[in-house]
Amino acid sequence: MRVLLSGNEAIARGAYEYGISVATAYPGTPSTEILENMVNYKDNIYCEWAPNEKVAMEVAIGASLGGARALVAMKHVGLNVASDPFLTLSYTGVKGGLVIVSADDPGMHSSQNEQDNRHYARMAKVPMLEPSDSQEAKDYVGIALEISEVFDAPVLLRTTTRVSHTKTVVRLSEREKIPAPSEFERAPGKYVMVPANARMRHIAVEERLERLRQYAEETDINRIEWRDKKVGVITSGISYQYVREAMPDASILKLGMTYPLAENLIRKFANGVETLYVVEELDPFLEEQIKAMGINVIGKEKLPILYEFDQSIIREKLADEKIELKNFLGETQLPPRPPVLCPGCPHRGVFYILKKLKLVVMGDIGCYSLGVAPPLAALDSTVCMGASVGMTFGAELALKENIKGKIVGVIGDSTFIHSGITGLIDIVYNKGASTIIILDNRTTGMTGHQDNPGTGRTLKGERTHQLDLKEVVRAVGIKNVRVIDPYNLEETEKVITEEINKDEPSVIITNRPCVLIVKDEKQNKYRVDAKLCKNCGMCYMVGCSAIYREDNKANIDEIFCAGCGVCAQVCRFNAIKKVGDMDDQ
Amino acid sequence: MTNKVMSIMVVGVGGQGVILASELLCEAAMRMGYDVKKSEIHGMAQRGGSVVSSVRYGEKVYSPLITKREADILLSFEQLETLRWLDYIKPEGKIVINDQRIVPMAVAVGQGEYPDVFGILNRVTDKVYKLNGPDIAQQVGDIRAVNVALVGALSIHLDIPMELWRKVIESRVPPETLDINLKAFEMGRTLMKVP
Numbered sequence: 098m099r100v101l102l103s104g105n106e107a108i109a110r111g112a113y114e115y116g117i118s119v120a121t122a123y124p125g126t127p128s129t130e131i132l133e134n135m136v137n138y139k140d141n142i143y144c145e146w147a148p149n150e151k152v153a154m155e156v157a158i159g160a161s162l163g164g165a166r167a168l169v170a171m172k173h174v175g176l177n178v179a180s181d182p183f184l185t186l187s188y189t190g191v192k193g194g195l196v197i198v199s200a201d202d203p204g205m206h207s208s209q210n211e212q213d214n215r216h217y218a219r220m221a222k223v224p225m226l227e228p229s230d231s232q233e234a235k236d237y238v239g240i241a242l243e244i245s246e247v248f249d250a251p252v253l254l255r256t257t258t259r260v261s262h263t264k265t266v267v268r269l270s271e272r273e274k275i276p277a278p279s280e281f282e283r284a285p286g287k288y289v290m291v292p293a294n295a296r297m298r299h300i301a302v303e304e305r306l307e308r309l310r311q312y313a314e315e316t317d318i319n320r321i322e323w324r325d326k327k328v329g330v331i332t333s334g335i336s337y338q339y340v341r342e343a344m345p346d347a348s349i350l351k352l353g354m355t356y357p358l359a360e361n362l363i364r365k366f367a368n369g370v371e372t373l374y375v376v377e378e379l380d381p382f383l384e385e386q387i388k389a390m391g392i393n394v395i396g397k398e399k400l401p402i403l404y405e406f407d408q409s410i411i412r413e414k415l416a417d418e419k420i421e422l423k424n425f426l427g428e429t430q431l432p433p434r435p436p437v438l439c440p441g442c443p444h445r446g447v448f449y450i451l452k453k454l455k456l457v458v459m460g461d462i463g464c465y466s467l468g469v470a471p472p473l474a475a476l477d478s479t480v481c482m483g484a485s486v487g488m489t490f491g492a493e494l495a496l497k498e499n500i501k502g503k504i505v506g507v508i509g510d511s512t513f514i515h516s517g518i519t520g521l522i523d524i525v526y527n528k529g530a531s532t533i534i535i536l537d538n539r540t541t542g543m544t545g546h547q548d549n550p551g552t553g554r555t556l557k558g559e560r561t562h563q564l565d566l567k568e569v570v571r572a573v574g575i576k577n578v579r580v581i582d583p584y585n586l587e588e589t590e591k592v593i594t595e596e597i598n599k600d601e602p603s604v605i606i607t608n609r610p611c612v613l614i615v616k617d618e619k620q621n622k623y624r625v626d627a628k629l630c631k632n633c634g635m636c637y638m639v640g641c642s643a644i645y646r647e648d649n650k651a652n653i654d655e656i657f658c659a660g661c662g663v664c665a666q667v668c669r670f671n672a673i674k675k676v677g678d679m680d681d682q
Numbered sequence: 683m684t685n686k687v688m689s690i691m692v693v694g695v696g697g698q699g700v701i702l703a704s705e706l707l708c709e710a711a712m713r714m715g716y717d718v719k720k721s722e723i724h725g726m727a728q729r730g731g732s733v734v735s736s737v738r739y740g741e742k743v744y745s746p747l748i749t750k751r752e753a754d755i756l757l758s759f760e761q762l763e764t765l766r767w768l769d770y771i772k773p774e775g776k777i778v779i780n781d782q783r784i785v786p787m788a789v790a791v792g793q794g795e796y797p798d799v800f801g802i803l804n805r806v807t808d809k810v811y812k813l814n815g816p817d818i819a820q821q822v823g824d825i826r827a828v829n830v831a832l833v834g835a836l837s838i839h840l841d842i843p844m845e846l847w848r849k850v851i852e853s854r855v856p857p858e859t860l861d862i863n864l865k866a867f868e869m870g871r872t873l874m875k876v877p
C-alpha cells in the first residue's frame with residue numbers, strides 16, 4: 098500500500114515493521130512525532146516518554162541488552178544530554194538491535210543551536226545512516242537494526258528537519274516476526290565497563306570500525322548515479338534531493354551511510370568526474386574526511402556552513418544560476434508575525450510582574466522562552482534545558498549583595514523534571530538563597546503538549562502516579578514553597594517580592610494549566626468599555642494578541658480572548674470588564 | 683520526457699487550518715497517482731505565528747521545498763501573509779487569497795501598519811483570485827470550515843476531479859463535520875468559477 102508519511106511517521110512505521118518492541122524518547126522538535134506515532138503500534142511496541150533523553154537512552158540500552166530490538170529518539174541537543182551513556186554504549190555493544198534517532202535542525206526552526214550531530218557518530222565510533230526521504234527513513238530502520246546486530250553496535254539514524262517533517266510516498270509492509278527474548282544473557286566482560294574490561298572493549302570498537310568500513314564499500318545504500326561526468330557531487334540526506342533538483346545532469350555519489358566512509362567508492366567516483374563537489378548542510382563533515390584521503394573536493398569554499406540548504410542555493414553557488422527578483426513591495430515594510438504567548442497563557446502574568454519588578458530573569462527552554470519578546474521582554478538568559486536553576490545560583494555567587502532580591506530563575510514543569518531538580522539540590526546543598534519559579538502548566542507545551550511525569554498520564558494515555566512538584570521540592574530541602582495563581586497579578590507580585598528577599602532558597606509554583614489543554618468554557622470573556630478607555634496603552638503591555646487598537650481605543654477580539662483577566666487587572670480606568678458584567682449595566 | 687512538477691504554497695497564520703488544507707491537497711494528488719512531497723515547519727505549539735506549507739507533486743519530485751520564483755499557485759489564508767511570499771511565485775503564477783485580515787501583534791499595539799494588500803497585488807499580477815472564506819464559513823455554520831472552502835477555491839485551478847476531492851474530504855475530516863465541510867468546499871469551488 099502507498100501512503101504519505103512524514104519522515105517521523107515513517108521511522109515509527111519502520112520500528113513496527115522491523116520488529117522493534119521497545120521505543121523511548123523525550124520530546125523535542127523535530128523528533129517528537131516519532132514516538133507520538135509509535136503509539137499507533139502500542140500492541141506490539143512498548144513506548145514511553147522518559148523524563149529526559151539520558152533516561153530514554155538508558156531504558157533503550159537495557160532493552161537491547163535484554164535481547165529486544167529497541168529505538169530511542171531525540172532532537173539533536175537531546176543527544177548531548179544522553180551522550181554519556183551513548184559513548185560507552187559504543188563499547189558495550191548491543192544484544193537486540195538498537196537504533197538511536199538524532200533529529201537535527203539546520204536553520205534552527207525551533208532550536209537553541211545548530212550543532213551537527215554527525216560528529217557524534219565519529220566520536221562514538223558507531224555507524225551512521227542518513228535517509229533522504231520517508232521511504233528511506235523507514236527502510237533505514239531495518240538496515241540499521243541489521244547492522245546493529247551483525248556488527249554488535251548501536252546505530253545512529255540521523256535525520257534533519259526537512260526529512261523529519263516532510264511527507265513523501267511510502268510503501269508499507271507487514272511486521273517481521275522477531276522471537277521475544279527469554280532470559281538475560283550475562284556478559285560482564287562486555288557490559289561491565291570497569292577499566293580492565295573497557296580497555297579490551299576499545300580494541301573491539303576499533304576492529305568493528307574496520308569491518309564497518311568494508312561494509313560501507315559494499316552496501317547498496319551508498320550508490321553512484323552516473324550521468325554527465327563533468328560534474329560529480331558527493332552528498333547525503335536531504336541535500337541529495339536539492340542536488341537532483343538543481344543539477345539534474347550531474348553524476349552523484351549518494352551516501353546512505355555517512356560514517357564510517359566508503360573510501361574506495363569515494364576514490365572511484367572522484368576519479369570518474371572532472372570537478373568534484375561535496376554538498377552537505379552545516380559542518381564540512383564529509384569534506385574534511387574526504388580531503389584527508391588526499392582527494393581534491395570543493396565544499397565549503399562555495400557553500401555556506403550556516404543554516405539549511407534548498408535547491409536555489411545549490412543552483413546559485415554550483416550551477417551559477419541566479420534568479421532576478423523584483424521589488425514588489427516598494428517602500429512597504431511588512432510587520433513580522435512571530436509566535437507569541439497564546440491569549441490566556443498562564444505564563445503571561447508572571448512575566449508581566451517580573452518585568453514590572455525589573456528583576457534579572459534566568460530563563461529556560463519552553464513556551465516561556467517567548468517571554469523575551471516585547472512588550473514583556475523579561476528574560477535575560479536561555480541556554481539549555483534546566484540551566485535556569487544553576488545559572489541563577491551562579492549569578493548570585495558572582496554579584497553577591499548587589500543582586501540580592503533582584504534575580505529569579507524561571508523554568509517549566511517538564512523542564513524542571515528533565516534537569517532542573519539537580520540544580521535545585523545544588524542550591525540547597527551549597528546554602529544558596531535563590532528563588533526559582535516553576536511555571537507548572539501541566540504539560541510539555543512548546544513541543545505540542547506531551548504528557549510528562551507531572552501530568553499523571555503516560556504516552557499510551559494510561560493514568561499513572563502524578564508527580565507532586567511541591568513534595569519533590571520539599572524533599573530536596575526547600576522550606577519556602579509557595580503556590581500562586583498566575584492570573585492573579587496582585588498575589589503573584591506579592592509572593593515573588595516576599596520570596597526574593599528571603600535569606601533562604603524558595604520555590605514558587607504556578608497552578609494554572611495550559612489554555613490549549615484545559616478549555617474553561619465558563620471563563621468569561623473580557624470586553625473594553627469604550628466610554629472608559631483612555632487609550633493609555635497599559636493593556637498592550639501584557640502582550641496579548643487578542644488585544645488591538647482601533648479608532649484610538651483598545652479592543653478585545655472575543656474569538657481569541659481566553660478570559661484570563663490579566664489585562665483587566667492592569668487597566669487603570671476599569672475599562673476592561675467581563676462581558677457578562679457589562680451587559681448588566 | 684518532461685517532468686512537470688506542480689508547486690503550491692499554502693500560507694497563513696497558526697490556528698487557521700493551513701496544515702489540514704495542504705494535507706487534503708497532498709492526499710488528492712497522491713490518489714491521482716502522482717509522486718508527492720509536502721514540507722512545513724511545525725514545532726511551536728503557540729498560536730498566531732506565520733505558517734507556510736509547501737506541496738509539490740508530479741511524476742517525480744525531488745526537493746520538498748519551493749524556492750523563489752517556483753510556486754505555480756500561492757494559496758493564502760490571510761491578506762498580509764500573501765505579501766511575505768510574493769517572491770516565491772512564478773511570473774505567471776496565480777494567487778488564491780482569502781479575503782481576511784488578522785492583525786499582527788506589532789500592528790495591534792501601534793508599531794507598524796497593516797499594508798494595503800490588494801493595492802500591492804494589483805500592481806504585481808492580474809492573476810489574483812479572491813474568496814471570502816469567513817463569509818462562506820458563516821453560511822455553512824462553522825468558522826473552522828474556512829480552510830476547506832479555500833481548498834475548494836483552489837481546486838478549480840487543478841486537474842483533480844470533484845469526485846476524488848469528495849473522497850479525500852471524507853477520509854480526512856471528522857464524520858460529524860463532513861456535510862459542513864463538503865458544503866464549504868463546493869461553495870468555495872462554485873464562487874471561484876463565477877467571479
Ligand SMILES: Cc1ncc(C[n+]2csc(CCOP(=O)(O)OP(=O)(O)O)c2C)c(N)n1
Pocket residue numbers: 123124125126150172174175178209462463464465482508509510511512513536538540541542543544
Ligand atoms: C535537551 C532538550 N530536549 C528537548 C528540547 C525540546 N524542548 C524545548 S522546550 C521543551 C519542554 C517545554 O516544556 P515545559 O518546560 O513544561 O514548558 P512549556 O513549554 O509547557 O511552557 C522541550 C521538550 C530541548 N530544547 N532540549
